[in-house]
Amino acid sequence: MAKQASVLSEAQTADAALRARARRVVPGGMWGHLNAARLPEGYPQFFASAEGCRVRDVDGREYIDFMCSWGPVVLGHRHPGVEAAARAQAALGDCLNGPGEVMVDLAEDFVAMLPHADWAMFQKNGADATTSCVTIARAGTGKRKVLVARGSYHGALPWCSPSVAGVTAEDRAHLLHFEYNDIASLRAAVDQAGQDLAAILVTAFRHDMGRDLELPTREFAAAVREACDAGGAALVIDEVRAGLRLDICGSWEALGVRPDLCAWSKAIANGYALAAVTGNDAFREAASKVFVTGSFWCGAVAMAAARATLRVARETDVPGHIRTMGLRLREGLASLAHQHGIAIRQSGPPQMPLMLFDADPEFQMGRAFCSAALRHGAFFHPQHNMFLSAAHGPDDIDAALEAASHGFKAVAELDGRAHP
Numbered sequence: 001m002a003k004q005a006s007v008l009s010e011a012q013t014a015d016a017a018l019r020a021r022a023r024r025v026v027p028g029g030m031w032g033h034l035n036a037a038r039l040p041e042g043y044p045q046f047f048a049s050a051e052g053c054r055v056r057d058v059d060g061r062e063y064i065d066f067m068c069s070w071g072p073v074v075l076g077h078r079h080p081g082v083e084a085a086a087r088a089q090a091a092l093g094d095c096l097n098g099p100g101e102v103m104v105d106l107a108e109d110f111v112a113m114l115p116h117a118d119w120a121m122f123q124k125n126g127a128d129a130t131t132s133c134v135t136i137a138r139a140g141t142g143k144r145k146v147l148v149a150r151g152s153y154h155g156a157l158p159w160c161s162p163s164v165a166g167v168t169a170e171d172r173a174h175l176l177h178f179e180y181n182d183i184a185s186l187r188a189a190v191d192q193a194g195q196d197l198a199a200i201l202v203t204a205f206r207h208d209m210g211r212d213l214e215l216p217t218r219e220f221a222a223a224v225r226e227a228c229d230a231g232g233a234a235l236v237i238d239e240v241r242a243g244l245r246l247d248i249c250g251s252w253e254a255l256g257v258r259p260d261l262c263a264w265s266k267a268i269a270n271g272y273a274l275a276a277v278t279g280n281d282a283f284r285e286a287a288s289k290v291f292v293t294g295s296f297w298c299g300a301v302a303m304a305a306a307r308a309t310l311r312v313a314r315e316t317d318v319p320g321h322i323r324t325m326g327l328r329l330r331e332g333l334a335s336l337a338h339q340h341g342i343a344i345r346q347s348g349p350p351q352m353p354l355m356l357f358d359a360d361p362e363f364q365m366g367r368a369f370c371s372a373a374l375r376h377g378a379f380f381h382p383q384h385n386m387f388l389s390a391a392h393g394p395d396d397i398d399a400a401l402e403a404a405s406h407g408f409k410a411v412a413e414l415d416g417r418a419h420p
């Protein structure tokens with residue numbers, strides 16, 4: 001009987017049928033954070049297409065997208081200029097015996113755009129870039145200890161994975177921790193590193209899953225810079241998640257603090273697989289000495305896509321537009337929550353917002369909100385910072401707020417509260 005019911009439900013949607021097939025040939029049906037079992041009820045696992053700020057699942061349902069592929073899509077899905085540049089390069093070749101001219105062009109673009117950068121090198125994933133930064137910092141300083149903020153995400157490799165499965169203590173032997181935005185804990189970790197401090201690795205802002213987002217204070221950013229200068233260590237900013245959304249010149253530029261090394265990925269090629277490390281002259285020799293490489297790191301198509309993405313970012317105020325749309329969303333959510341008598345907290349930069357419900361430690365309200373909003377066509381996340389893109393316009397935000405109003409109704413119904 002039970003089997004029959006599950007067979008029936010599997011047959012109901014294309015998504016369910018694909019999940020059933022995946023469970024047989026993909027461990028767990030899907031790996032990591034993208035496993036839809038971690039998401040609220042009703043979230044699709046499989047997607048068919050996307051355009052602008054809308055994604056479509058394999059059952060043809062369309063959603064206004066507030067995850068943007070978890071960051072990479074900063075100009076909107078299938079941005080015409082980026083797609084044209086990628087197609088033109090693909091017609092010539094992608095995976096050649098070495099880099100194309102486009103690699104030098106792109107490195108020049110990065111160096112011209114980023115005040116801290118004298119050079120750039122390219123990889124594929126964010127973790128390639130953060131790992132390369134750590135390797136270069138150690139090679140350049142001859143030291144071993146790397147300070148990271150407790151709870152910060154820098155990738156899924158053994159030295160930085162949030163999971164302990166398959167990871168040994170030795171993989172993390174030279175990591176020391178401090179609390180983001182807490183200068184006393186930073187200094188204590190610096191003292192612990194003593195003469196062996198190679199780098200302080202810090203995200204552009206605090207965006208740990210499931211807790212309020214926090215922008216760095218000016219004092220904290222200055223203290224990180226000072227500690228690196230005093231200890232002869234590299235200040236590494238992990239821009240993988242925030243890059244191009246806050247400030248195209250670098251997220252800490254407005255704080256008056258420049259890194260020695262910077263890790264980039266996600267948004268830099270608007271969805272094409274590319275990562276970059278940028279650095280200053282102090283670390284140029286170290287960067288040329290370390291052996292870092294990957295079979296696909298020279299892929300020319302992603303580099304052409306990145307050039308087009310950076311061009312749009314330079315020529316139009318991408319962070320400014322996204323911020324305006326993010327503020328419209330934030331104000332709309334605040335007003336809806338107020339109408340429903342529901343207490344929420346919104347945090348982070350409006351370009352990468354997070355909305356949490358008060359007194360919701362298990363995220364049940366957040367999940368109910370998201371499920372209902374999803375049914376009405378908006379793809380939000382209950383725990384992870386979201387992402388807006390340059391393709392979101394006022395009408396899209398307003399349509400998403402309409403979907404969100406159903407989310408608030410669902411939350412009000414959770415505890416039997418009447419709603420207007």
Ligand SMILES: Cc1ncc(COP(=O)(O)O)c(C=O)c1O
Pocket residue numbers: 124125126127128130153154155156203238239240241242265266
């Ligand atoms: C801040 C930060 N650093 C590094 C990474 C790792 O990037 P990737 O998943 O492309 O390896 C991520 C991914 O979400 C990230 O958010």
